[in-house]
Amino acid sequence: MLSLQAVTKRYGALTALDGVSLDIARGEFFGLLGPNGAGKSTLMSLVAGLRSPEAGTITLDGRPLADRTALGFVPQSIALYEDLSAEQNLSLFGSLYGLRGRELQARVTAALESVQLADRRRDPVKTFSGGMQRRLNLVAALLHEPKLLLCDEPTVGVDPQSRNAIFDFLEARARAGLTIIYSTHYMEEATRLCSRIGIIDHGRILALGNLDELLTRLPFEDEITFPATPATAPFAAQLAGQGALTTEEGTHCFRPPAGYKLSAFFAQAESLDLPPRLFTSHRPTLEALFLHLTGRTLRE
């Protein structure tokens, strides 16, 4: 549905997006995962039509981005008039998308209810907690029922309750067919929500795929421990040739070399009829992959 072809965006000398190509299918919940300054917001703003790229094309359903009503955009900041009430804010944004009268009224009410703000509808937004403001910020982008929702870090500074409310809300919308691009630097958000993830850094997409696809790209570096019993002895002997194996107090500890595939390890164990529960390891996480791809240096 959305297609980016070799999109490049510069701010003066700084290249914020460097030849990014990306295809997002209808109904996808796409996670854009990257550290600070990676280019997530820049990518979002290009898709939202706030800026134009120096090179490359962005198309929605094969056509250049022209119809703004197909898109909903949740800015990274809380883009609300804080002296106006929740209801006034939503009415304003709904009107800008051409909604009028009863229709507008009904959608505003439904939107407020969907994020549990109906009872505070008449209060000025500045009296809201951070979590309430975030929820309103999110729902304000959906009044016109867009096909594609761009969420730029919608859970910054939000407590776990509000965060879960936002997740539930977005998951429900995704199930209802909404296509979502969701940028974040929280691994667990991407893990929980996204059907596909792109890891972005320094304006480039470093990895792209669903969670499992991404994890297989992770070189297995953690140590794995298992009991030193007669049953595991043949396996230990095999492993000794593949990496560093130490034995201490009845426990084998295997440290695989760089590039060692976790899948290979478990395939061998299976062929020796050793059940996976014997092995204790840290399951590789998105975080491990993320740090592996983006490095550990501090970002802007």
Added chain:
Amino acid sequence: MRTILTLIHKDFSLFIRDKASVSLTFIVPVALIYVFGQVFGINRKDTGPSGIPFAVVNASANPAAGQLLNALRAESAFKVVTEFKNPDGTTRPLTEDDLRPLMKQNAFRFALVIPADLIAEKRFGLRLRILSNPRNDIETQTVNGILQKVIFSNVPELLGQSLQSRARDLVGQPQLKDFNARIARTVADTFGVDAAVVERDIADGNFGLRRLDQLEETPPAGAATGSPASTTTRQDVFSQIVKIETEQVVGQDVKAPAATRVVGGWAMMFLLFALSGSATSVFDEKKAGLYQRLLAAPVRRSQILLGKFCWGVLVGLVQLVTLFLAGQLMFGINITGHLPTLAVLCVAAAAACTAFGMLLAAIAPTPQAASGLATFLILMMSAVGGAWFPISFMPDFIQTIAKFTIVYWSMEGFAQVLWAGASLTDLLPILGILTAIAAGVMAIAVWRFNRGTIFG
């Protein structure tokens, strides 16, 4: 102690980081003081007004009238106008009938008519007529003062001639000539001067009445020195002799003249402050990311700017009309009588001021810089544009700059409507200028907005 030093150092660091506040603290006051100094004529040798348009109709063939005209021309406060410009570019001498319409159009606010019978045959003394449009109090008082000085210092000759002509009436030309000749001879004999010269002086009316000038030096007992009363003595003598008729040509029906004169300047200052305050809202909206949200919606930049502009004009209009109506309630200024014309003018003035506020928002990097710059420019424009002090008292270059300020043209317009009762047609030139300023400034603002970071 250490803590306090650390805290002071922190404030210092913050201060020098903020270019706007540094310039507000040092550069802006110095610049303002310079301009105010110019405006209020501090440090000028030739304090007082200059170049006030002043029309003179000289219907008298008397050479003394020509002398009076030359004396007025020599007065730097006045720019003497004696010719009427025809639409085809040719000119002819002004007549008294030209004066009133021209004064209603504010071509000039003061005029002197030297009538054909300046020195009447049938009576003793002189007649002059002064026409004025006392739109500005300070200006009017000053002009009257200067005019009296010029007239009275030329009175002795005129008076002598008046005496001669009266004598001619009474005794006839031959006897008068004989009388003059005898006096001349006596004077010549007594003082040892040329009798022919004395006789000619007497015939010209020049027989030493200039000494009356010295009366000025002896104020009446009890009058404070330096007070206007110090000229009373001379005036007392002269006002017996010189009959000056005064006629207010414009604004004679204005109900509350004092309030009507100042209301425009005040209104403009408040308007500018209100609108520059609203300019900072642009920064709030940008900071909150609201422009991202708006522009992601089917909203164009031009629509955002136009919306802001129209809102500013609306606020300005309501504010101005409210201020004026308050002026009617509190000071009796006649507003309701001019409401439609005034409203149109208010729209034009508010449009110019709003455009100005938008330009500030477009060029200033931060809201602090915007409001600092606004304060600076508002004070400048108000001072230079004549909101506080009549611009005719300012140096020529400031008078020229004034013509580029919104304050000047708006006040001009308000005076035209409230003081001179101008109609919409009369007001067209000023409306055109204000609209042109609004459009020009707005064009620059839009251009800067599109290049700047507000929508970035």
